[in-house]
Amino acid sequence: MKITMAAEYAVRCVLYLAKHGQDVLVSRQEIAERTLTPGKFLAKIAQDLAKAGILTIKQGAKGGYRLRRDPKDVNMLVVVEAIIGEISLNECTVRPSTCPSSLDCSANLIWQRARQQVRETLRQATFADLARQGSCCVPAFPPPLHASEQIP
Amino acid sequence: MKITMAAEYAVRCVLYLAKHGQDVLVSRQEIAERTLTPGKFLAKIAQDLAKAGILTIKQGAKGGYRLRRDPKDVNMLVVVEAIIGEISLNECTVRPSTCPSSLDCSANLIWQRARQQVRETLRQATFADLARQGSCCVPAFPPPLHASEQIP
DNA sequence: ATAAATAGGATTTTTTTTATCCTATTTATC
């Protein structure tokens, strides 16, 4: 399984929201522009994030997204797996039937180990931490827009 | 970047060879059958492995492949990267230009860390170790064929 | 009621992966 662009966009989106705080509503358009994500594509991604309980979507005029949980309770693993499903490095570890392997395959064991490490590292990265430090969305991005400065 | 089937086939191939010892010649056909790899596809993979100095190809009648190095000097990272290029988890870490990131992006840092761990884990897995233990190609596979038993 | 915004399903485009086809070349053996 691959870490797709959709997963990267998801991380950017949640990070952007985290920088604004838990309950601040941000329009899809703003997020899309600031994170360099195609707007309609972001809509798809947000739906998955909403299903996973990570953000809430407000429809209608002045709609947008807002983080549902405290950024310290959201980590990269949760966000990424909300989009691409459980991370696995290769087919071998996912569908043993595609492999001539017995259950105790030494190569398989290595793949599993690597997979665990990736998942653990992502799990430890909370968005509270990420938002505190420099990040993808800042300072390359300008500071959050105020209502008076909304892009038309 | 994804760990493709080609990379998995490569690992199986080298593991199969490692089980036979450094300088034993094994036909492509035999490897393909025993590792459940499409024959022509294995040819492509073997060419990459040969370019990477991992095995040698003997053409012509009674041709085949043989491990070029001692199995203890070949590891999964080298084999996998010979096929798919340097492992990276996501675009973000590979092409910073696709990302609105500054150089010190905290999310990027996490991706890099995860990537390092995967690469290190694969690097530590030598084929001497893998061949010693149960593995993909044994015992699900029957023991190595002897000349007298060659598949026609 | 209207306009602004997102939802959600269908579809398209693009890219990547997987695999095969075909001709050429190499090598053992007779």
Next chain:
DNA sequence: GATAAATAGGATAAAAAAAATCCTATTTAT
């Protein structure tokens, strides 16, 4: 040297996955 057995290597096709967009419907502030 001729022949048959193997693999090489480039081109191409088929399949799958990813990225993105289109279109209509629905929701909500004003």
